Amino acid sequence: MFSLCFCLALATGTAALAQDVPGLEICTAEKAMDRRTSCLQSNVEFLQKTITKLSLDHQQKIDAANRQVQVLKAALAAQQGTIEELKSAQAKLLDELKKKADAPAAKDAAPAAKDGGK
Numbered sequence: 001m002f003s004l005c006f007c008l009a010l011a012t013g014t015a016a017l018a019q020d021v022p023g024l025e026i027c028t029a030e031k032a033m034d035r036r037t038s039c040l041q042s043n044v045e046f047l048q049k050t051i052t053k054l055s056l057d058h059q060q061k062i063d064a065a066n067r068q069v070q071v072l073k074a075a076l077a078a079q080q081g082t083i084e085e086l087k088s089a090q091a092k093l094l095d096e097l098k099k100k101a102d103a104p105a106a107k108d109a110a111p112a113a114k115d116g117g118k
Helices: 002-020 033-117
Strands: none
Touching: none
16 A cells, blocks of 8 residues: 555656756647747747856866866976976086096096106
């Protein structure tokens, strides 16, 4: 008994909800011109609301993507700055290593020249 009542309630509830759902209607089924015009106007209003909603949704997505692009650009600029700093530090270190490597070689060459002359 309960399941029968539940099924009837569900069936009637679904039918009532289906009538309230906005959407496109087939207006050619209407015979009266005023009803057909009303149907077409309803379709136009539905389409306008849908277009407005979709355009707002897409604009929000575009704005969010633009914000993300700006954040990524800032992060990229920071990374490029860090890379430049690291490159200059590396070049400085290489220069210092070359100077240190050249200095002992020059010291070793100077005594060898003195010994060879005696």
